[in-house]
């Protein structure tokens with residue numbers, strides 16, 4: 001009843017005034033970006049984080065016809081905890097240097113929030129919103145009220161910078177308070193839009209189709225697959241290439257929270273086929289995209305052809321502790337996004353279909369003068385990287401010539417603070433079972449019963465080879481470590497909050513079989529934010545922005 005009344009009200013207002021309702025809290029700026037200070041000791045320098053206050057899920061990600069990537073995000077511009085959700089916005093040409101833009105989408109009234117969703121470019125004007133252009137953007141998102149979650153549209157005639165809510169909102173409702181996070185794609189074979197949306201507590205992904213983005217028909221329910229957790233959230237459907245196969249496949253990603261195997265939130269995925277209505281997974285397996293604890297609600301950019309690597313970005317936190325991490329009180333912001341990642345499917349030994357996920361080219365930020373380059377067997381190498389002002393590094397460690405039997409040895413890398421002695425340690429046990437661990441337990445700036453210390457994964461050998469190889473690459477960025485094993489066949493995202501900056505890296509290997517070779521290289525990364533700072537260290541964002 002409440003929502004019916006509201007719709008009637010909104011329609012009345014829409015017909016009375018030129019503009020549909022938009023609620024702006026007095027303290028929230030419109031028409032200008034919010035400025036930020038990116039210099040804090042815990043602030044990532046090559047990852048996206050909001051100028052200030054609280055961020056969670058990436059939203060609305062699309063790449064426009066000029067190659068500009070648009071990242072929207074769940075944003076509370078009035079505090080360092082979740083609540084008062086808007087869509088923040090940033091743009092980038094290279095996925096590393098982000099320009100903060102004005103807040104893109106505001107709630108319709110004081111008791112509503114704008115929750116997660118997606119965006120598409122309506123090149124054919126199927127919506128009718130865009131009489132004179134082929135670059136109109138339609139955002140599809142959830143309006144959350146205390147009693148309901150419904151799906152709504154806003155459209156942008158200026159390429160995704162400013163949005164107008166659709167007067168016919170909501171476009172999809174289910175008389176439910178647990179129905180959210182629509183992700184829309186264009187399905188060319190059937191010439192229609194497809195939405196996947198979570199019936200969160202029914203542990204079901206609903207599939208809907210539409211010709212015009214306004215009228216949606218239910219076509220399929222994908223229910224109780226894989227890991228259940230307590231809720232399904234943020235479903236994603238994307239066409240994705242499979243290595244060695246001509247035809248792309250589809251991948252359905254489903255985030256679960258709470259109730260992940262390691263606690264809190266995590267994302268699982270299902271490789272499969274999709275015919276415009278029914279998604280059929282290749283098998284009954286549950287596959288998790290990350291063996292750490294800080295990778296959730298990832299989304300794929302709309303607008304990347306199915307035969308290219310799909311690019312994703314995820315939220316690097318966990319609902320078990322995201323609202324209490326120390327960056328809030330000490331630096332006035334909370335949460336960042338993962339590195340942009342390129343993704344494809346690959347048939348890997350034993351498990352079959354696997355989502356390979358690796359950093360998008362770091363060329364925009366890497367300093368290609370190596371800080372360390374070392375080839376060794378058993379041995380070690382240390383690096384004092386306190387002179388790298390960003391505090392961010394990219395590293396690769398390749399282990400080759402591993403025998404096929406009687407394998408021995410370990411290889412570790414440890415980041416530590418010369419001032420506090422804190423350390424973040426990771427390492428690879430070549431035997432008895434090939435396994436990799438990360439231990440953030442000796443980083444002391446944050447303690448919480450759910451901020452689990454240790455993570456590990458198995459890395460099975462490809463036993464058909466005559467000698468074995470193993471590799472890890474990764475980025476450390478002040479308070480985030482991301483590692484990618486064997487080219488991204490498995491990956492982990494781990495946040496950590498040191499009392500003093502980490503500034504020393506030691507790579508060491510021991511007990512390796514005689515012929516085994518360890519090749520290591522480490523590069524400094526340049527801050528992606530420094531170029532936008534003024535003399536006071538403030539990043540102002542898009543100051544040339546035109547008022548709508």
Ligand SMILES: *[C@@H]1O[C@H](CO)[C@@H](O)[C@H](O)[C@H]1NC(C)=O
Pocket residue numbers: 037038039040041330331536537538
């Ligand atoms: C930016 O943040 C740093 C570290 O938190 C602080 O020292 C500095 O004063 C801040 N700068 C401004 C202009 O507020």
Ligand SMILES: *[C@@H]1O[C@H](CO)[C@@H](O)[C@H](O)[C@H]1NC(C)=O
Pocket residue numbers: 064065066135159
């Ligand atoms: C691409 O850039 C041109 C020139 O700046 C601009 O006119 C056009 O609207 C842009 N296209 C999109 C899709 O944003």
Ligand SMILES: *[C@@H]1O[C@H](CO)[C@@H](O)[C@H](O)[C@H]1NC(C)=O
Pocket residue numbers: 124125127128129130131132133
């Ligand atoms: C776009 O759709 C609107 C509404 O259907 C229509 O009035 C307009 O002519 C269309 N424009 C184009 C270029 O198709």
Ligand SMILES: *[C@@H]1O[C@H](CO)[C@@H](O)[C@H](O)[C@H]1NC(C)=O
Pocket residue numbers: 175
């Ligand atoms: C909507 O949900 C409420 C609360 O669960 C219920 O009382 C009501 O009958 C439902 N209305 C419809 C039309 O299903």
Ligand SMILES: *[C@@H]1O[C@H](CO)[C@@H](O)[C@H](O)[C@H]1NC(C)=O
Pocket residue numbers: 121122123124126186188191
């Ligand atoms: C736009 O129309 C063309 C021609 O009919 C079609 O091939 C294409 O799939 C459509 N794309 C979208 C996103 O509507």
Ligand SMILES: *[C@@H]1O[C@H](CO)[C@@H](O)[C@H](O)[C@H]1NC(C)=O
Pocket residue numbers: 199202204206218221
């Ligand atoms: C799909 O699942 C939802 C959630 O359980 C349910 O409400 C809806 O009736 C289902 N739709 C169909 C057509 O089965």
Ligand SMILES: *[C@@H]1O[C@H](CO)[C@@H](O)[C@H](O)[C@H]1NC(C)=O
Pocket residue numbers: 190275276277278
């Ligand atoms: C998709 O597959 C389902 C199940 O096999 C079938 O019922 C449906 O008709 C198919 N839809 C299309 C558009 O081919």
Ligand SMILES: *[C@@H]1O[C@H](CO)[C@@H](O)[C@H](O)[C@H]1NC(C)=O
Pocket residue numbers: 367368369371524526
């Ligand atoms: C790149 O790193 C080298 C070696 O540390 C340093 O001398 C140089 O100034 C750095 N270049 C840039 C552009 O940061």
Ligand SMILES: *[C@@H]1O[C@H](CO)[C@@H](O)[C@H](O)[C@H]1NC(C)=O
Pocket residue numbers: 405406
């Ligand atoms: C592995 O070790 C066992 C026991 O020492 C030995 O019998 C065997 O020949 C070794 N295998 C290889 C391939 O070196």
Ligand SMILES: *[C@@H]1O[C@H](CO)[C@@H](O)[C@H](O)[C@H]1NC(C)=O
Pocket residue numbers: 410411412427508509510511
């Ligand atoms: C690597 O770390 C593990 C676990 O702490 C330890 O057992 C092993 O001895 C270390 N290896 C080297 C070469 O330091």
Ligand SMILES: *[C@@H]1O[C@H](CO)[C@@H](O)[C@H](O)[C@H]1NC(C)=O
Pocket residue numbers: 396397398471519520521
């Ligand atoms: C590690 O292996 C990758 C893939 O073969 C290669 O591109 C890279 O240069 C190697 N790095 C080192 C340090 O040997």
Ligand SMILES: *[C@@H]1O[C@H](CO)[C@@H](O)[C@H](O)[C@H]1NC(C)=O
Pocket residue numbers: 091099101158161542544545546547
């Ligand atoms: C700044 O925002 C305006 C729209 O408000 C947009 O047209 C322009 O491209 C943006 N500039 C940058 C550098 O992102």
